[in-house]
Amino acid sequence: MPELRLDRVTKQFKNKIAVDEVSLSLKEGVYGFLGANGSGKTTLLRMLCGVLRPTSGEIFCNGMEIGRLDGEYRCMLGYLPQDFGYYPDFTAKRYLEYLAACKAVPKDLVHDKVQEMLRFTGLEGEQKSKIKTFSGGMIRRLGIAQALLNDPEILVLDEPTAGLDPKERIRFRNMISTFSKGRIIILSTHIVSDVDFIADQILLMKQGRIVGQGTCGEVTESVRGRVWEYVAEPEEAQRLNKKFAVSGLRNETGSVHLRLIANECPCEGALPVEPGLEDVYLYYFEEASEYVQDLERGNA
Amino acid sequence: MDSKMKWRFPVDERRKAACMREIRLQVEEKRFRRYPSFAENVWNELRFQSPWHWALQGGVLFAALLVAVWGSRRAGTDSVNIAASSVFIVFAGNICLSGVARLFSWHMAELEQTLYLNLKQMICIRMLEAGVVDSGVLAILTGVGGGCSVSGTGVYFLYMLVPFLWSDVLYLYMLTAFRNLFSGFGQTAAGVICGLLALFPAFLEKAYQPDYVPVWAALSVAGILVLGVELYRIPGKIERGEHVCLN
Numbered sequence: 001m002p003e004l005r006l007d008r009v010t011k012q013f014k015n016k017i018a019v020d021e022v023s024l025s026l027k028e029g030v031y032g033f034l035g036a037n038g039s040g041k042t043t044l045l046r047m048l049c050g051v052l053r054p055t056s057g058e059i060f061c062n063g064m065e066i067g068r069l070d071g072e073y074r075c076m077l078g079y080l081p082q083d084f085g086y087y088p089d090f091t092a093k094r095y096l097e098y099l100a101a102c103k104a105v106p107k108d109l110v111h112d113k114v115q116e117m118l119r120f121t122g123l124e125g126e127q128k129s130k131i132k133t134f135s136g137g138m139i140r141r142l143g144i145a146q147a148l149l150n151d152p153e154i155l156v157l158d159e160p161t162a163g164l165d166p167k168e169r170i171r172f173r174n175m176i177s178t179f180s181k182g183r184i185i186i187l188s189t190h191i192v193s194d195v196d197f198i199a200d201q202i203l204l205m206k207q208g209r210i211v212g213q214g215t216c217g218e219v220t221e222s223v224r225g226r227v228w229e230y231v232a233e234p235e236e237a238q239r240l241n242k243k244f245a246v247s248g249l250r251n252e253t254g255s256v257h258l259r260l261i262a263n264e265c266p267c268e269g270a271l272p273v274e275p276g277l278e279d280v281y282l283y284y285f286e287e288a289s290e291y292v293q294d295l296e297r298g299n300a
Numbered sequence: 301m302d303s304k305m306k307w308r309f310p311v312d313e314r315r316k317a318a319c320m321r322e323i324r325l326q327v328e329e330k331r332f333r334r335y336p337s338f339a340e341n342v343w344n345e346l347r348f349q350s351p352w353h354w355a356l357q358g359g360v361l362f363a364a365l366l367v368a369v370w371g372s373r374r375a376g377t378d379s380v381n382i383a384a385s386s387v388f389i390v391f392a393g394n395i396c397l398s399g400v401a402r403l404f405s406w407h408m409a410e411l412e413q414t415l416y417l418n419l420k421q422m423i424c425i426r427m428l429e430a431g432v433v434d435s436g437v438l439a440i441l442t443g444v445g446g447g448c449s450v451s452g453t454g455v456y457f458l459y460m461l462v463p464f465l466w467s468d469v470l471y472l473y474m475l476t477a478f479r480n481l482f483s484g485f486g487q488t489a490a491g492v493i494c495g496l497l498a499l500f501p502a503f504l505e506k507a508y509q510p511d512y513v514p515v516w517a518a519l520s521v522a523g524i525l526v527l528g529v530e531l532y533r534i535p536g537k538i539e540r541g542e543h544v545c546l547n
Contacts, residue, residue, distance in 0.1 A: 013542070049413075050414065051541050072335075074415060075416050077414055084411070085408035087408065088406065097348075102344065103416050104416040150416075
């Protein structure tokens with residue numbers, strides 16, 4: 001069973017610190033990194049895959065630094081980058097065969113493995129088509145197929161569901177759940193429902209740091225008492241919408257149902273409600289929440 | 301025989317079968333990894349090159365032969381032959397390195413860097429392949445062209461080596477400095493610029509005179525050194541990763 005350990009990992013690009021002293025221990029299970037754009041998720045994932053070298057700190061796999069493990073570590077790894085690369089003039093089959101060879105998949109297994117992955121991702125009928133003829137969703141599925149080709153013990157998926165339609169997204173979630181036994185699966189996304197369904201552990205990233213970590217229940221519990229529902233007049237709703245982070249807004253005849261995020265009761269008559277993961281996302285990543293905190297501190 | 305039998309421990313077949321079953325289960329659960337040899341990696345990298353790529357490499361060698369034979373039949377026109385061969389060797393280098401440039405195209409570099417045979421190793425293999433074809437071109441042009449030249453084969457080799465080395469320096473620099481630019485239009489533009497530079501000595505009256513051989517020798521040595529630095533720099537740049545992610 002693999003174990004990954006990050007020891008005060010930092011990545012700095014000139015003056016910008018993209019990842020700031022992140023320390024983590026990852027064992028078997030699905031880990032979902034949740035964060036806004038620019039929070040450092042992709043940089044952290046790239047360092048986990050050995051694409052980027054940390055400015056300081058180290059990443060260990062089973063107690064050994066991943067740079068020292070070199071090819072042995074890469075053999076354990078499956079990676080789907082955010083900007084998934086492919087050769088457009090290759091057919092899907094040839095592309096997977098090429099990557100299987102580069103991933104050191106034993107020759108006698110390549111054919112079966114490629115066919116299995118094509119079936120798994122629903123691309124079996126398109127195996128002889130050139131990738132340049134594929135839709136965005138099909139390319140994403142091909143990306144998932146290549147990541148699973150070598151039966152990886154550590155699977156890193158950066159925005160895996162981007163471009164997938166709802167049916168494909170559900171299929172992907174089920175696929176990850178069945179695949180997760182005995183492996184570390186790390187996925188980054190800003191689609192809250194993805195991690196909500198499949199992640200055993202959720203890691204909230206903001207400005208290069210892990211600001212929250214726990215199971216879905218634990219993470220949502222951290223914002224209990226900060227999610228409110230309120231029925232307002234349209235004008236008042238407009239004012240509240242500007243002032244607070246709003247995770248839900250429903251228009252009804254003559255009134256607006258609002259779901260607000262605020263540390264304290266935002267207005268008279270607002271009722272605290274059960275928080276969800278989307279509320280957590282907004283609480284941690286929505287600029288308005290900072291505005292609310294400032295307001296409550298009396299700075300705004 | 302009897303004395304040996306006396307010291308044998310009695311085997312509990314039931315427990316032995318249970319132990320064997322446990323071992324079998326552990327073995328089945330264990331993941332076996334295969335680490336291909338260097339030769340196998342080279343073969344894997346080369347066999348997925350397109351037929352078009354191999355036709356191009358073969359075409360370059362064949363064209364080199366044609367240029368060399370054409371030059372050898374034009375005895376007494378050394379500077380024209382050298383200029384034509386110089387321009388050809390520059391274009392040949394450009395075509396040969398297209399396999400390396402391809403690794404950086406279509407956002408493939410980031411993914412390739414995470415494979416068992418990673419980007420750094422792929423580049424080494426493709427550079428090796430480009431180097432072999434390029435050296436073949438150099439050998440053909442020098443061997444055939446130099447034999448008929450009044451300058452002699454050694455000096456003719458120097459005249460070829462300078463554009464060969466310096467154009468490769470520029471191509472390799474472009475490969476990493478301007479990221480995705482060394483493909484398509486960028487690659488063609490680099491080839492044209494190098495071709496024009498290779499043609500330049502032909503316009504200098506004494507450039508191919510014996511007096512200037514030390515200059516050609518100095519340029520060759522400098523070219524070897526700069527190319528060496530460039531070849532050393534590329535893997536380091538890839539290892540740091542920023543270049544790979546921005547390709």
